[in-house]
Amino acid sequence: MTAVRCYFSPQSGYAYLGHARLCRIAAETGATILWRPVDIGTVFAESGTVPPPKQSAVRLAYRRADMARFAAALGLPLNPTPPFWPAATGLAQRLIVAAEAEEHDPAALIGAILAAVWARDLDIGDPATLVRLATEEGLDGEALVRLADTPEIAASAAAHTAEAVAAGVFGSPSYIVGDELFFGQDRLDFVEAALRDAAGLEL
Amino acid sequence: MTAVRCYFSPQSGYAYLGHARLCRIAAETGATILWRPVDIGTVFAESGTVPPPKQSAVRLAYRRADMARFAAALGLPLNPTPPFWPAATGLAQRLIVAAEAEEHDPAALIGAILAAVWARDLDIGDPATLVRLATEEGLDGEALVRLADTPEIAASAAAHTAEAVAAGVFGSPSYIVGDELFFGQDRLDFVEAALRDAAGLEL
Numbered sequence: 001m002t003a004v005r006c007y008f009s010p011q012s013g014y015a016y017l018g019h020a021r022l023c024r025i026a027a028e029t030g031a032t033i034l035w036r037p038v039d040i041g042t043v044f045a046e047s048g049t050v051p052p053p054k055q056s057a058v059r060l061a062y063r064r065a066d067m068a069r070f071a072a073a074l075g076l077p078l079n080p081t082p083p084f085w086p087a088a089t090g091l092a093q094r095l096i097v098a099a100e101a102e103e104h105d106p107a108a109l110i111g112a113i114l115a116a117v118w119a120r121d122l123d124i125g126d127p128a129t130l131v132r133l134a135t136e137e138g139l140d141g142e143a144l145v146r147l148a149d150t151p152e153i154a155a156s157a158a159a160h161t162a163e164a165v166a167a168g169v170f171g172s173p174s175y176i177v178g179d180e181l182f183f184g185q186d187r188l189d190f191v192e193a194a195l196r197d198a199a200g201l202e203l
Numbered sequence: 204m205t206a207v208r209c210y211f212s213p214q215s216g217y218a219y220l221g222h223a224r225l226c227r228i229a230a231e232t233g234a235t236i237l238w239r240p241v242d243i244g245t246v247f248a249e250s251g252t253v254p255p256p257k258q259s260a261v262r263l264a265y266r267r268a269d270m271a272r273f274a275a276a277l278g279l280p281l282n283p284t285p286p287f288w289p290a291a292t293g294l295a296q297r298l299i300v301a302a303e304a305e306e307h308d309p310a311a312l313i314g315a316i317l318a319a320v321w322a323r324d325l326d327i328g329d330p331a332t333l334v335r336l337a338t339e340e341g342l343d344g345e346a347l348v349r350l351a352d353t354p355e356i357a358a359s360a361a362a363h364t365a366e367a368v369a370a371g372v373f374g375s376p377s378y379i380v381g382d383e384l385f386f387g388q389d390r391l392d393f394v395e396a397a398l399r400d401a402a403g404l405e406l
Contacts, residue, residue, distance in 0.1 A: 048253075048262065049259075049262070056251035056373070058250050058371040059250065059251065059252070059373050062371065062386060073393075168261040169261075170259070170265065181268070187269070190272055190276075
């Protein structure tokens with residue numbers, strides 16, 4: 001079975017914009033998504049990337065306009081200036097890892113966390129928000145947040161970040177199919193083509 | 204008549220990849236292209252952008268792979284590691300301004316300069332290369348290069364760069380339709396939609 005690795009920050013606006021489309025592409029091509037929530041601060045530091053919140057005013061203004069255009073084109077709600085961005089994302093990252101450790105498909109929870117930042121004005125750095133989001137997804141939010149605070153889960157989360165750095169990831173979202181890296185939800189056409197190619201489907 | 208301003212560096216790989224498509228979109232929507240060759244070093248410095256040649260190894264490697272994918276998708280020849288990149292671009296910038304001052308439509312010359320870097324392994328920092336490229340386009344290359352070295356042309360070229368900075372441009376290629384800025388040839392879908400909207404055409 002073909003697979004696509006998705007490296008992302010739980011507070012990534014472009015990961016939010018690409019989330020549903022990535023899920024749809026994977027379903028249509030029969031690919032498994034390997035979810036890799038990462039500590040994007042480490043990824044930025046290791047790859048020499050200026051974090052978006054620290055970019056110049058013109059770049060930040062453009063980024064917001066660009067996100068709003070994609071949201072409109074995709075029919076997604078978006079607050080381009082969310083009140084809780086940047087947020088502390090460590091617990092959200094580990095919550096996703098914890099959900100997988102409990103054998104839940106984390107796709108819907110990931111979508112909910114990303115939407116919490118960019119469409120619901122929620123603070124994903126607040127443990128109560130994460131309990132609420134997990135509960136809304138039908139999971140045991142309290143138990144998952146406790147699990148997310150264990151050393152085992154922290155170690156898995158750190159491994160995802162290390163894997164991202166080793167793979168040459170420098171931003172969120174990034175996708176890897178085979179040995180090909182794709183950066184940005186605006187490259188999902190290429191991801192889809194690579195998955196179709198890997199699956200022997202017509203392009 | 205609607206217009207699109209195209210801000211670009213004469214050595215921009217993504218400007219090369221988007222050149223023919225921009226020309227086609229403008230023709231199809233009845234828009235005028237206002238060509239704005241700029242000194243991208245000044246634009247980068249003013250906008251806090253790390254110049255591509257100075258980006259980290261992982262970003263540069265990704266950039267090359269990304270350009271190769273677009274070239275393949277667009278059916279354009281490309282050397283992702285051109286021998287004369289980065290190049291000195293001041294004279295090329297001024298040559299384009301000089302061609303316009305002589306009332307030539309510079310679109311073909313611009314395409315030739317961009318292709319010289321990315322598909323023909325030529326050094327656009329060499330005046331002889333520029334004479335050759337202009338001559339190949341049916342222009343008086345020697346006379347245009349002489350004109351490009353006059354203070355009047357240099358002033359016009361500097362004005363383009365200043366206009367870009369004032370407009371919030373931070374990279375090449377950038378496009379402005381009305382008061383909307385679009386960065387990157389991967390945003391030409393949005394540029395086309397904006398031009399169709401401005402012209403009252405169906406989206």
